[in-house]
Amino acid sequence: MNMDVLVSLSKRRGFVFQSSEIYGGTGSCWDYGPLGVELKNNIKRVWWRDFVQTRADMVGIDASILMHPTVWKASGHLDRFTDPMVDCRECKRRFRADHVDAVSWVHYCPATKGNKFTIPAGEPCGHCGQRRTLCPECGKGELTAPRQFNLMFKTFMGPVEDDAALTYLRPETAQAMFVNFDNVLQSMRLKLPFGIAQAGRSFRNEITPGNFIFRTREFEQMEIEYFVNPNERVEGRPADEYWHDRWIQDCMAWFGRYGLRAENLRLREHDRDELAHYAKRTVDVEYNFPIGWSELMGIANRTDFDLRQHAKWSGKSLTYFDEERKEHVVPYVVEPAAGVDRALLAFMADAYREEEVRGEKRVVLRFHPELAPLKIAVLPLLKKRDDIVGAAQTIRADLAQHWRVVYDDTAAIGRLYRRQDEVGTPYCVTVDVQTVGDSERGEAGDRRVTIRERDSMEQIRVPIAELVTVFRELFDGASWSQLAERYPPARG
């Protein structure tokens, strides 16, 4: 599947828009539209529920984005959070040195009187055999030697823009969990192992962002710092290694549970020379994105690096008192770190299907019902009948007390169904003549409506009075076939 298909669907149906589009757009920033924000909130909500709310060993925080500048000295970001970049001396474009051979390049070929060609990434010119040495963008300028470029966004706190006021937008949410370690430990009286979770914005001045919402300069992360006692053993193994493997399994299972197909998920172990300066071992969960296999999240064993660094730079003790061994220990930390935007992209890509139904193409987003931005659409069969429209609007208002529900009467029913399929709405409720009857002819309605299920397109007839109970069952995990056994099929 092509990324352009998702970009176009996202814009057309209100998931994601280019930021500041009317001004020509802001480089690699994206805005979530009415459906995008629902999807994103649902991802964060189920993550929080599954990894914080339901677990006795987890708590959450919500820290500020601006932190004390020394945080970034202690964490290593000021000195090491850099990418090597090269600049074109002619057109001034900037590239990541390690990415410059991964883009197609412009070439003025001496063997064809200087004709201009665009040559695929990494390939030589088919006429003169030359490989790229100049700027891939303009094809004319020499590239500078690589220089290290720090990815943190600088800003100034307060009215004076001098070095004393210099601070940074956080490039990860993780550090707030480390600097609040003792606050959380003391206020919540926690025992190891325990984790602190946080979901929030991070900022990185990426040199080559791109691929839609895959790599952006402003994004959201869902991170967990899981603290363990390095002196303990669990099932015969050091606690940090045991918990690292447990989190890898739990994260893989979580993405599977909400719809990512097993064949599109894999684990990738970081090579020794690729490991971040703080990591003993890191494993990425990779997803087969439209751009190919790429990192969806990382799960690192950060050892005691961060707590030791912050203790050193702040002068505050960041230890845990081990009652059993009667000693202070610096916990090790296992860090499952996921990107919200990347997870959203993966859930969308995996849900996207093009199917043929009765000779027509149907586009459907097969979202897990918990993630679907809209849960139910209420549709009147005839928009000219006030009684049908009135009943449909009352049903929408009742169901909207519990779920995100929309009403739509702007097209014929077949078209309305296709629209909801395309945004992944699991259920449509249709109000028709049979529901309300015909007062002119003295016919009473049956006060039943049709529920249509997105994936099977099957339809059942359910009393209006039972709708909330039925949907509660469905959203609590009952299968469609369980419901279909209880209610009669609708005449299609």
Ligand code: GAP
């Ligand atoms: N605290 C560890 C940490 O931040 P990371 O691998 O740099 O680790 C974790 O980031 C996750 O955040 C990534 O796996 C990815 O999902 C997301 N992420 C990182 N940089 C991103 C960017 N520029 N745009 C979108 N998501 C990003």
